[in-house]
Amino acid sequence: MTRSVTVIGAGIVGMCTASYLQRAGLKVAVLDPVEPGGSCSFGNAGGLSPGSCVPASMPGILKQVPKWLTDPTAPLVLRWRYAPRALPWLWRFVMASRPETVERSADAISALTAPVFENYAPLIAEAGAEGLIRRNGQIYVYESEAAFLKDARGWDIRRRRSAKFEVMSADDIRKAEPALAPIFQKGVRLPTHGYCVDPYGLVQALAAAFRKNGGEILPHRVLDIEMDGNQPRTLVTDAGRRPVETLIIAAGAWSGQLARKLGHKVPLETQRGYHAMVADPAKTPNATIMWAERKFLATPMAGGMRFAGTVEIAGLNAPPDYSRADQLLAFGREMFPGLGGGTVTRWMGHRPSLPDSVAVIGPSPRVSNVFFAFGHGHVGLSCASTTGRLVSELVVGSKPCVDPRPYRIDRF
């Protein structure tokens, strides 16, 4: 069995994986030029969602394509200039909306999200980060009964995977969340959901505990992977060369480039998302609130009220279009008329996304001693703890907590 492991990527997935590997008794180093949690894991909506299992591509999605190209306020937009490059991925994304693929994806996502709290528990206890977690439910709100009915398939998918939820009337919503504008006609409360009040702080806390226990985090970018036969031997980094025994690729939206160096062509795209955050809000909700039609989450974070979500397909290199964040803020103020508040900050992050919304996890079938842990899309914070545990079990060869087959890299 291997004794030394190198993890590429210090996002929430890389740090959960490194922490579980360390708990299994291995010597672990993490490489990332960005500080732990400084990329996509920095600005997400914080949702910890054991009932999340609905893939992003659902039946009927093809009808929405014209809106993606023409309506700048749509929950998903595609930048014209990037469209030719995105086309093959988008085609796979649309194809993943077939009912049998949706069911398969929902099973695979659910296996990762359902035990989210149980698998975070030992890591959070070790990091002393209990104060960052709230377990007070989540509410989806709909402006119209028609929109709620349009989502029926998604709720049925969740119900069949034992997600707990209860439907709310307009009156129930007003009683539960008086800060909300009285514009929502229907709601769904998921009592087992929760959230993290500071997703960046969570990764930082995991990193601090990992270092305290002897783990190394180095600010190096991996440029190349040199092979010895069919296993990696040396990482070429921007700070020199480094021998490697077992390698974990957890580099989020950038993992496709590294996988390609090992001969794996993966359809990994980035679904860019935005947030706007208002410091010192006058009024906040009690739980996290998802505006279902607009596809963003309102989260009362430690540092203010955060509105985060939506999708922009524009690749890894285009500059952010902060009008997307401004749009989120405008919707947020419509949602909470008494929001008030002070300074507004805006952020963009790269969700690592596979067309079927299912992450790539597990060993490379081409080369020895390489494992993947990327592509968790919209639910990476909720999947990271189970992913970390699963990868460590696969590395040490113990019984995996989740059947790893649905996450194979060669499924495409």
Ligand SMILES: Cc1cc2nc3c(=O)[nH]c(=O)nc-3n(C[C@H](O)[C@H](O)[C@H](O)COP(=O)(O)OP(=O)(O)OC[C@H]3O[C@@H](n4cnc5c(N)ncnc54)[C@H](O)[C@@H]3O)c2cc1C
């Ligand atoms: C707006 C928005 C809202 C979201 N809300 C939620 C939510 O409520 N709940 C939820 O569960 N999920 C949510 N997500 C999704 C979640 O944030 C992501 O799935 C998750 O952060 C991905 O984590 P990661 O560790 O894979 O990637 P990242 O956090 O991006 O980390 C990858 C790291 O790899 C490093 N890296 C890349 N290439 C190299 C290299 N060559 N060498 C060394 N290091 C490298 C990068 O620098 C980066 O730090 C949201 C995402 C967005 C954008």
